[in-house]
Amino acid sequence: MGRQPILNGLEEVVGYELLFRSPQSTSSAAIQNSSQATSSVILDLLSHFGVREILGIHRGFINVDADMLMNEALDLLPTDMIGLELLEDVAISPDIIDRCRKLKAKGFVLALDDHRYSPAYGELYAGIIDIVKIDLIATPLEELYKDVDQLRRYPVKLLAEKVDSRHVYLRCRRMGFELFQGYFFARPSLMQKSRMENSSATFFKLMQQLANDAEIDEIEETFKQSPALTYKLLLLVNSVACSTREKIRTVRHAITQVGFDHLTRWVQLSVFASDVGSGLNDALLEMAAVRAAFMEEMARFEPQSPRLLRYAQPDQAFMVGTLSMLKDIYDVDMKEIVTNLNLTDEIQDALINRGGDLGTLLCLAEMLELLQLDEMAESLEKLHISIDAVMSCQKKAYNWRNKLDL
Numbered sequence: 001m002g003r004q005p006i007l008n009g010l011e012e013v014v015g016y017e018l019l020f021r022s023p024q025s026t027s028s029a030a031i032q033n034s035s036q037a038t039s040s041v042i043l044d045l046l047s048h049f050g051v052r053e054i055l056g057i058h059r060g061f062i063n064v065d066a067d068m069l070m071n072e073a074l075d076l077l078p079t080d081m082i083g084l085e086l087l088e089d090v091a092i093s094p095d096i097i098d099r100c101r102k103l104k105a106k107g108f109v110l111a112l113d114d115h116r117y118s119p120a121y122g123e124l125y126a127g128i129i130d131i132v133k134i135d136l137i138a139t140p141l142e143e144l145y146k147d148v149d150q151l152r153r154y155p156v157k158l159l160a161e162k163v164d165s166r167h168v169y170l171r172c173r174r175m176g177f178e179l180f181q182g183y184f185f186a187r188p189s190l191m192q193k194s195r196m197e198n199s200s201a202t203f204f205k206l207m208q209q210l211a212n213d214a215e216i217d218e219i220e221e222t223f224k225q226s227p228a229l230t231y232k233l234l235l236l237v238n239s240v241a242c243s244t245r246e247k248i249r250t251v252r253h254a255i256t257q258v259g260f261d262h263l264t265r266w267v268q269l270s271v272f273a274s275d276v277g278s279g280l281n282d283a284l285l286e287m288a289a290v291r292a293a294f295m296e297e298m299a300r301f302e303p304q305s306p307r308l309l310r311y312a313q314p315d316q317a318f319m320v321g322t323l324s325m326l327k328d329i330y331d332v333d334m335k336e337i338v339t340n341l342n343l344t345d346e347i348q349d350a351l352i353n354r355g356g357d358l359g360t361l362l363c364l365a366e367m368l369e370l371l372q373l374d375e376m377a378e379s380l381e382k383l384h385i386s387i388d389a390v391m392s393c394q395k396k397a398y399n400w401r402n403k404l405d406l
Helices: 034-049 051-055 072-076 094-106 119-125 141-151 166-175 200-211 216-224 227-237 251-258 260-273 283-300 314-323 326-330 334-340 345-353 356-369 373-383 387-402
Strands: 002-008 013-019 059-064 082-086 109-112 131-135 157-161 179-181
Touching: 002 283, 013 051, 034 059, 051 059, 051 387, 059 109, 094 109, 094 119, 131 141, 141 166, 157 166, 166 179, 200 216, 200 227, 200 260, 216 227, 216 251, 227 251, 227 283, 227 314, 251 260, 251 314, 283 314, 283 356, 283 387, 314 345, 314 356, 326 334, 334 345, 345 356, 356 373, 356 387, 373 387
Parallel strands: 013 059, 059 082, 082 109, 109 131, 131 157, 157 179
Antiparallel strands: 002 013, 002 179
């Protein structure tokens, strides 16, 4: 099952579209139609992954065709957590309109997927449908402006699909779109920030822990919740007068190298100099957190392959996952990261060349994020790792991210 973020005008994650994905080489079951795909997503969501584990505090949207829309299986879904996207081939009829009205009354959020304005949908626009999704690639620009003008007369939110650049994103926002999809997840390198922002809440939490002589486990966990904080910690290691010049292996290793005295002074200064960032509501920061946690779980997975991944330590895997996203999030060149930070050769090789066992884990994480599941299946076969093991690790990563209070 794929998970693609939906963002608001502040570039914060407000929901996910849940997509059926099945690597042919890992399953003999062929999905013949959209109803089967939706059924698979629902079953996985309810029985395999868990709604809260996949979605956290956000709402998930599932595609439904006409058959699935009329199916009583939808009653299994929690209405406060799930939205329904009517596929573009659903023909409007009195029965469809009546069914949508009843689903709306039960609490479902309803959306029209890949939609073009049509008077035939007038009754749905006027209080039944909540969100209208418009495919920017499939809709000519002139027609797009016309459709938006027509739809803005109704109480619906407009969602721009397949936004592929910041220019397009800003144009859509000016046009009146309130929600956006495709821009951050599919092409994260387009979303860059000029400086690293930190959550002040995280800094204050760290300050309190240091003041109360917290155990290193607690302090390490706080650093792991923030990619920006982890990066700045590694920069700090290279700027203070450490007794040794050991190459950094893990976040815990970096903390011990700096020492609590240096760390306390640094946090006290940094908390006043930092801006309040958007935390893990930012799509790419969330992606970094999930990637790092997924790689950590994969490295921890037992039994490991007898031939590969045996040298990937969980703590190192987490660090590679975090650092691998810095270029996309903060516009920091990966060679600059490696140059400025005293990282081990294994971590450097993974980040620059995707080399070694850590690099293999990073490749798996990237393929999973891009839903390149056929390619991933080939890699898993070579590694003697089952797709069920990967899905279990992904679920644990989602669980860990959902517990973060940032």
